[in-house]
Amino acid sequence: MYHYFEKVxxxxxxxxxxxxxxxxxxxxxxxxxxxxxxxxxxxxxFHGADYDIRSLSRDFGFEVENLFDTQMACKxxxxxxxxxxALLRERFQVExxxxxxxxxxxxxxxxxxxxxxxxxxxxxxxxxxxx
Numbered sequence: 001m002y003h004y005f006e007k008v009x010x011x012x013x014x015x016x017x018x019x020x021x022x023x024x025x026x027x028x029x030x031x032x033x034x035x036x037x038x039x040x041x042x043x044x045x046f047h048g049a050d051y052d053i054r055s056l057s058r059d060f061g062f063e064v065e066n067l068f069d070t071q072m073a074c075k076x077x078x079x080x081x082x083x084x085x086a087l088l089r090e091r092f093q094v095e096x097x098x099x100x101x102x103x104x105x106x107x108x109x110x111x112x113x114x115x116x117x118x119x120x121x122x123x124x125x126x127x128x129x130x131x
Contacts, residue, residue, distance in 0.1 A: 008059045009105035014122035021118045025106065030060050040065040045125040047071050047084045070128045088124050091131055096120065 011022040011030070024030055036042060037056070046052055049069040056062040074082040081087065088094040100117045110118075 006055065006058075007106070008055050010110075010118055012118050012122040014119075014125065016126055019119040019122050021115050023108075023110075024059070025108065034060070034062055037062045037064045042066060043068055043129075045070060045129045047121070047125060047128075068129050070125060073129070084121060084124075087128060091128060092124060094124065 008024050011020075011024060011033075013020045013022065022030070037044065043066050044064055045068045047069065048071040049064075049067055053064055053067070056064065070087070071082045071084070074087060079087075081090070085096045085098060088096055097117065100114050103114060105114075
């Protein structure tokens with residue numbers, strides 16, 4: 001929203017036990033992640049992955065193998081509401097605070113609240129994928 005040319009300003013990566021927020025504007029070289037994204041033995045869980053996949057390919061040349069898209073899964077199940085906020089409220093009784101959804105994520109430094117907001121979505125994707 002804030003730039004003429006789109007760019008990935010933050011990566012959220014979570015496992016079952018820990019969440020990471022990576023700053024591609026500071027790190028610049030994310031090539032170490034390329035084998036992880038392309039490894040078909042590692043399942044990658046996204047929500048509404050289409051835009052993310054295109055952005056990761058455009059900015060970093062990442063190809064994503066073994067993708068599970070929780071939003072697409074919900075559509076296949078015939079759920080009416082497939083937005084992450086609605087799903088987390090229904091499945092886990094979690095209310096997401098979306099106050100930073102439209103923030104300028106390219107401005108540094110990011111506040112602690114912004115980083116916590118960014119990590120929150122990823123915390124629930126794996127449990128959502130298996131529910």
